[in-house]
Amino acid sequence: MNNRNKKNKVLTIAYLFPTALILLVFIIAPIIYTFYLSFFNWNLIAPTKDFVGLENYLSIFTDPVNRKIILNTVFYILLLLVLNFLVPYFISIIVKFFISKMQTAYKIIFFIPSLxxxxxGAMLFSWIMNPVSGPVAFFMRNLGLTLPNWTNSGAMAVVVICLITNWKVFGYNFVLLLTGLGSVPQNIIDATKMDSIPKWRMIWDIVFPLNKSIAFYVLILTIVQGLQYVFTPISVITQGGPYYGSSNALYHTYLNAFVLYKTGNASALAIVTFVIFLVLLYLEIKFVEGRTSRYE
Amino acid sequence: MKGERADMNKLKESGWHFLLIVICLVLLLPVLFMISNSFKTLQDSYHSMLQIIPAHPTLNNYLTLDKQISLLRIIWNTFFMATIVTIGKIVTGLLSAYAFKYFSFKGKKLIYFAFISTIFVPFTVVMIPNFLVISKLNLLNTALGVALPQLCDATGIMLFLKAMDKIPNSLIESVRIDDIPAYKILKDIVVPILRPNIISIGAIFFINSWNEYVWPTLILKDKNSFTLPLALQNYISSEGGTNFPLAMALSTIMIIVPLLIYLIFQRYILNSISSSGLK
Structure with a gap:
């Protein structure tokens, strides 16, 4: 018996080892090292690092550029929530409860851009929205209007960048939310039909509460994944400009680390982002009970 | 009265279908125009940009691409990198899912939680140390350097675990009593049963890796080591001087593989995505 227990222990370790090793070396240890770097001024190359205490953290809240970055990040989050969460949620409700055929066809088609x-996506939108030679500008010219050069305005650039990620994740989030709606028991829906309760009441009072956990999961995913997704169009189209107008916490971290070589500032900003994501993780566990606690 | 109501409902439903079809068009038309414009001359792409069938179809954009960059090499790099990542994620994912499902050990809940939490780690918090490690290992400009930190995936573990739920416990118990070693159970029973899941989860891994941009830009600086997304990025100018037919030709090459995979495994892929959201 004892021998068998020992054997089991060895087996368990052997099976978990590859994953644990990769996570330890490339996620856990780096988090600790980034935390350490956030207390130093360094340029990624120099042999010595200067200890500066909390200076890098303080500058996040005092430096005007950093303040702009934080505000932009909040703007991004709000826009992502509307475009990548509320819109797909609305559409998934339409597909689930307001039409009676072609559900699968819509699912298959909506998902295609996720591939x-x-x-x-960034290339396509910089073509569609090109102020000189793009189709949108072309149509507007025919109507006697001009498309503003949106890359010159931070706010407009943020909107276009969010639209690009929306093009990509709309179908993905739609599929997740539609699956969640599918788990609302059919007999409850039928019962409300018999009692001729209006559809919107049924959705508000029954579907939303029952679908809370998956909806919240997609909401958190929209923020966590969305902020990482917008990095690509920012990097390809605006590089954070004009004057940091379309940058956010993640892109600014990259800029500090690999363009300006201000490793300390980058690390402090990365840690702050990480803490915000941890808060979201905590909320997810609290609201979406059971997701992570099923293997006791 | 009743007939009127039914007509009203039908009308409403048509309205919704109209909206949904518009969404389909908004999502897909750009891709269609992209493919069509990649076969046009620069002039046609500007003057008749919304003509789906090119007036003077040409392969010139593709030939120019082939001259300007080592296209085959870049496609191979992308394929090679995505393959390593996919195999790595499948192997590590199956092994750890198996351990969580069939072994009992101390701290299981905590370890599972730690694994899954890594989904919430933003790439910015690990990129500096990982860049330093990869450059210390002399793996800059290599596919292995891109792949190494990504050889496991918490979402994959979650999906494999869910898939294992469909294997009857009695089946595994009965062979375990016969003292058949775990790796044999995994290889001869679990893997064959999970085959469709492994294929679809693998397909998702492969497509994601094929499209990956952020981490490769840090590791791959030499043009010969580029993957497709990095090569495409080089054709997009932020100043507005992009040669769109060229960029669209490269994009078209880039979307063929994910599109083919989706065409073949569409049902399985959508099922896996669906199950990733369920408890």
Missing amino acids: FSLVV
Whole structure:
């Protein structure tokens, strides 16, 4: 018996080892090292690092550029929530409860852009929205209007960048949310039909509460994944410009680390982003109970 | 009265279908125009940009691409990198899912939680140390350097675990009593049963890796080591001087592989995505 236990222990370790090793070397240890770097001024190359205490963290809240970055990040989050969460949620409700055929066809088609790289998306939108030679500008010219050069305005650039990620994740989030709606028991839906309760009441009072956990999961995913997704179009189209107008916490971290070689500032910003994501993780566990606790 | 109501409902439903079809067009028309414009001359692409069938179809954009960059090499790099990542994620994912499902050990809940939490780690918090490690290992400009930090995937573990739920516990128990070693159970029973899941999860891994941009830009600086997304990025100018037919030709090459995979495994892929959201 004892022998068998020992054997089991060895087996368990052997099976978990590859994953644990990769996660340890490339995720856990790097988090600790980034935390360490956030207390130093360094340029990624120099043999010595200067200890500066909390200076890098303080500059996140005092430096005007950093303040702009934080505000932009909030703007991104709000826009992502509307475009990549509320819109697909609305459409999934339409497909589930308001039409009676072609559900699968819509699912298959909506998902297609999720297969493509965001670099392709960025290229496509910089063509569609090109102020000189793009189709949108072409139509507007015919109506006597001009498309403003949106890359010159931070706010407009942010909107276009979010639209690019929306093009990519709309179908993905739609599929997730539609699946969630599918788990609302059919007999409840039928019962409300018999009692001729209006559809919107049924959705508000029954579907939303029952679908809370998956909806919240997609909401958190929209923020966590969305902020990482917008990095690609920012990097391809605007490089954060004009004057940091379309940058956000993640792109600014990259800029500090690999363009300006201000490793300390980059690390502090990365840690702050990480803490925000941890708060979201905590909320997810709290609201979406059972997701992570099923293997006791 | 009743007939009127039914007509009203039908009308409403048509309205919704109209909206949904518009969404389909918004999502897909850009891709269609992209493919069509990649076969046009620069002039035609400007003057008749919305003509789906090119007036003077030409392969020139593709030939120019082939002259300007080592296209075959770049496609191979992308394929090679995505293959390593996919195999790595499948192997590590199956092994750890098996351990979580069939072994009992101390701290299982905590370890599972730690694994899954890595989904919430933003890439910015690991990119500096990982870049330093990869460059210390002399793996800059190599596919292995891109692949190494990504050889496991928490979402994959979650999906494999869910898939294992469909294997009857009694089946695994009965062979375990016969003292058949775990790796044999995994290889001869679990893997064959999970075959469709492994294919679809693998397809998702492969497509994601094929499209990956952020981490490769840090590691691959030499043009000969580029993957497709990096090569495409080089054709997009932020100043507005992009040669769109060329960029569209490269994009078209780039979307063929994910599109083919989706065409073949569409049902399985959508099922896996669906199950990733369920408890």
